[in-house]
Amino acid sequence: MKRNIFxxxxxxxxxxxxxxxxxxxxxxxxxxxxxVPNKDMTMVELKAFMKGTKTRWSDNSKxxxxxxxxxxxxxxxxxxxxxxxxxxEMNKALLALAFQGKISAPKFFDSEEEVxxxxxxxxxxxxxxxxxxxxxxxxxxxxxxxSF
Amino acid sequence: MKKINLFFxxxxxxxxxxxxxxxxxxxxxxxxxxxxxxxxxxxNGAPQKNAFGIGQYDNYxxxxxxxxxxxLGEVVFEYDGKTARLDVERVxxxxxxxxxxxxxxxxxxxxxxxxxNAYHHGELLQPTMAxxxxxxxxxxxxxxxxxxxxxxxxxxxxxxxxxGYDVMVGNGIGSSPVWDNNNSKSVTMNFRIEPIEGIKLGAxxxxxxxxxxxxxxxxxxxxxxxxxxxxxxxxxVIKKSNLEVISEYYxxxxxxxxxxxTSHDAFFAYAGYTIxxxxxxxxxxxxxxxxxxxxxxxxxKNLTTIGFRYELAPLAVFKAxxxxxxxxxxxxxxxxxxxxxxxx
Numbered sequence: 113m114k115r116n117i118f119x120x121x122x123x124x125x126x127x128x129x130x131x132x133x134x135x136x137x138x139x140x141x142x143x144x145x146x147x148v149p150n151k152d153m154t155m156v157e158l159k160a161f162m163k164g165t166k167t168r169w170s171d172n173s174k175x176x177x178x179x180x181x182x183x184x185x186x187x188x189x190x191x192x193x194x195x196x197x198x199x200x201e202m203n204k205a206l207l208a209l210a211f212q213g214k215i216s217a218p219k220f221f222d223s224e225e226e227v228x229x230x231x232x233x234x235x236x237x238x239x240x241x242x243x244x245x246x247x248x249x250x251x252x253x254x255x256x257x258x259s260f
Numbered sequence: 261m262k263k264i265n266l267f268f269x270x271x272x273x274x275x276x277x278x279x280x281x282x283x284x285x286x287x288x289x290x291x292x293x294x295x296x297x298x299x300x301x302x303x304n305g306a307p308q309k310n311a312f313g314i315g316q317y318d319n320y321x322x323x324x325x326x327x328x329x330x331x332l333g334e335v336v337f338e339y340d341g342k343t344a345r346l347d348v349e350r351v352x353x354x355x356x357x358x359x360x361x362x363x364x365x366x367x368x369x370x371x372x373x374x375x376x377n378a379y380h381h382g383e384l385l386q387p388t389m390a391x392x393x394x395x396x397x398x399x400x401x402x403x404x405x406x407x408x409x410x411x412x413x414x415x416x417x418x419x420x421x422x423x424g425y426d427v428m429v430g431n432g433i434g435s436s437p438v439w440d441n442n443n444s445k446s447v448t449m450n451f452r453i454e455p456i457e458g459i460k461l462g463a464x465x466x467x468x469x470x471x472x473x474x475x476x477x478x479x480x481x482x483x484x485x486x487x488x489x490x491x492x493x494x495x496x497v498i499k500k501s502n503l504e505v506i507s508e509y510y511x512x513x514x515x516x517x518x519x520x521x522t523s524h525d526a527f528f529a530y531a532g533y534t535i536x537x538x539x540x541x542x543x544x545x546x547x548x549x550x551x552x553x554x555x556x557x558x559x560x561k562n563l564t565t566i567g568f569r570y571e572l573a574p575l576a577v578f579k580a581x582x583x584x585x586x587x588x589x590x591x592x593x594x595x596x597x598x599x600x601x602x603x604x
Contacts, residue, residue, distance in 0.1 A: 159457070165417040165424075168359050174327050183574060196458070196501055200574040201534070207287070207575070207603060208385045212377065213332040213352055213364075214416075216324045217285040 138242050139259035140186075140193060143228050143249035147173070147235040152253040155260065161238060162194045163205075164215035169236065177218035178239040179206070180227050190240045193260065284323040289382030291315035291601035293389065300593030303559075308595070314339070315601070318381040320350075330354045336381050340399065348437065349381055349407065360415040367437050370408040371426035371450040372464050373508050374495040375528075383601035387504065387532055387539070387569065389579045393547040393561055394510045394526035398477035403512060403524065403547070403556055404466070404491060405477070408446060409437045422454035424462075433489065434474025444469040458500040466491040479557055487516040487555070502534040514553055522550035537571040543581075560588040567597075576602040 142158060144151065149171045153161075160166040167175050180187045182199035191202035210217045221227045224245035231237045232249045243259045254260050293315060297308035320334040334350040352366040369376050376395045379386040396402035410430020417424065431439075432446030445468075452462030470476070470487045490513045498505040507529035515521045525548045532541030543565040549558040567581020579601065584594035 156457075160417050165422070166359050167356060172358050174356070197534075198536075200571060203574050204385060208378070210285070210322055211287075211320060211380060211382060211385065213322070213330070213354060216283065216330060217287075217322050 138244065140189060140240050141243045141246050141259045142252040142254055143231045143239050143241055143246050144252045145231055145233075145235050145237045146250050148238065148250075148252070149173075150252065151250070152256070155255055158252075158254055159194055162240070164209040167215060174216075174236050176234060176237040177206075177215065178227050178230050178234075178237055179218055179220050180224050180239070180241060181220055181222050184222070186224055186242050186245075189242075194240070284321060286319070286321050287603065288320065289316075289318040289384050289601065289603050291383040291599055293597060293599035295595060295597050297593070297595035299591075300587070300595065301590045303589055308590070308593075315383055315599075316381050318349075320382075328356050330356070334381065351437075360418050362414050364412045364414065365410070367407060367409040368412060368428070368430075370404070370406055370430075370446075370466065371412065371414070371428055371448050372404060372406070372466050372491065373450075373493045373510065374452075374460070374462060374497050374506060375508060376406050377426075377450075382603060383599065384575065384577060384603045386601075387506075387530060387541060388543050388565065389567070389581060389597055389599045392508075392526075392528035392530075392543070392545050394508065394528060401557075402478060403526065404510070405433055405446065405468070408432075408448065409435070410445065412448075424452045424454075426450040426464075432468035433470045433476055434483070441474055442469065442471040444471070452495075458498060460495075460497040460499075462495045462497075464491075464493040464495075466493075476555055478555060481554075483516075483555060485516045485518045487514050489514050504530070504532045504534075504539075506530045514555055519552050519554070522553035524549050524553070524556070532569070539569040540566075541568065541581075542566050545585075558588065559590075562586055563593065572600070573602075575604070576600065 148169055150169050161175050162177065169175055182191060182203040188199040191197050191199045195202040195205055206218050209215045219230065221230060224241035225247050227239040227241050228245060228247035228249040231239045251258055294312050296310045300308045302308050317337040323331040325331055332350060332352045336347045336349050337344060338347060350367055352364050352368060354362060354364045356362050369380060371377055375392060395406055397406060408428060408430035410428055412426055412428035414426045415424060428448040429445045434441045448466045450462065450464035452460055454460045468489050470483050470489060472486045474483050476483055492511045493508060495508040510526040512524040513521055527546045528544060530541060530543045532539045545563050547561045549556055549560055551558050563583055563585035565581045565583045567579060570578045572578055580598040582596050586592045
């Protein structure tokens with residue numbers, strides 16, 4: 113009986129461990145400049161802003177995009193979550209949008225801290241960083257949550 | 261002409277004076293390739309030869325002149341046979357009113373179909389090695405005015421269906437970027453929806469009246485009698501996860517007193533699936549001319565390419581493929597092509 117319970121317990125522990133190993137790396141947070149009126153948006157709206165199909169905030173001011181280096185781990189995470197592609201494919205997609213004249217050329221920074229700092233100081237700007245790297249910048253809620 | 265130049269110079273100066281220096285970005289694209297025909301003939305009936313080649317050397321600039329005004333310019337250095345030349349491909353000044361209404365003026369890619377506006381002169385961003393026949397550039401055997409100088413209004417992401425539109429009036433066939441040979445402007449309309457994320461459906465239309473004795477860019481020949489051109493287009497684009505599908509159909513109708521109505525059909529489809537850095541793809545390209553029409557060099561084509569793209573660096577790709585099918589003037593064709601395209 114004891115052996116049976118031990119076996120079941122071991123199986124449950126193994127199952128939980130394997131599930132944890134597939135859990136995503138740290139979540140992402142959307143940081144916006146204090147001037148941005150859209151402090152609460154849906155995932156669909158976030159994608160529309162980041163992909164350049166919406167270029168104006170709800171008060172009709174201009175959306176400025178900033179990204180962490182697309183080849184970095186967080187850059188790839190952002191690409192997967194927003195564009196459904198790898199970081200380098202996202203980089204090409206952004207270049208294509210600028211080349212089509214749909215968006216102004218976005219800014220890229222090597223670190224999340226630089227992204228957060230730029231967002232804090234530049235009106236109309238939005239960026240995405242790791243949940244722990246917002247560096248005091250204003251967080252926007254996505255589907256009512258601080259991270260996704 | 262001088263007055264127009266003066267107007268734009270003063271407008272530019274006023275915008276810059278009002279807003280300080282513009283936020284400007286200079287970028288570019290280039291590519292090089294190798295073709296190895298295995299069978300097939302050129303237009304003179306001689307066997308096609310293998311060749312290395314450089315593609316268009318493309319330089320573009322984007323500039324945010326103010327909160328609402330932006331500028332995009334694109335200049336291409338290319339070879340026309342043996343001679344190098346410089347082409348101003350796009351000069352666009354845009355005023356962003358809101359998400360649903362923007363006004364643009366200058367020289368554009370005509371808002372016909374999907375491919376012609378998604379992919380311009382940089383081969384890096386284009387999924388295949390060559391543009392489909394329907395949207396080839398005018399001076400490379402194209403069949404439509406893929407560039408137009410004029411005025412356009414455009415909007416995107418409207419309502420739950422993500423409706424988007426372009427409406428443009430411009431100098432039509434027989435014109436140049438600085439003058440038109442008639443007062444009849446071409447009209448282009450493009451309407452699209454994206455009801456499900458990643459699935460886009462669209463339709464577009466083009467109309468122009470081509471004045472008698474206009475020189476067309478397609479054959480560098482004159483149209484003998486006044487001709488009314490209507491182009492109808494439909495497209496479906498799927499971009500879901502690693503899958504990309506682009507398919508478009510064009511019907512080109514030319515009507516004049518000499519030939520009556522002639523009708524040309526073009527269709528292409530592309531499908532690619534990305535696995536890490538490799539994207540195997542297939543491209544089908546079809547063009548059928550109406551032999552009565554004198555506007556084009558009639559050369560029906562039906563070619564399929566099986567190829568792949570490999571990402572060498574974030575802004576550099578290697579593309580290679582095997583192409584086969586037939587052309588009316590060249591007979592059966594098959595051959596391999598390889599291309600390296602990059603951005604800088």
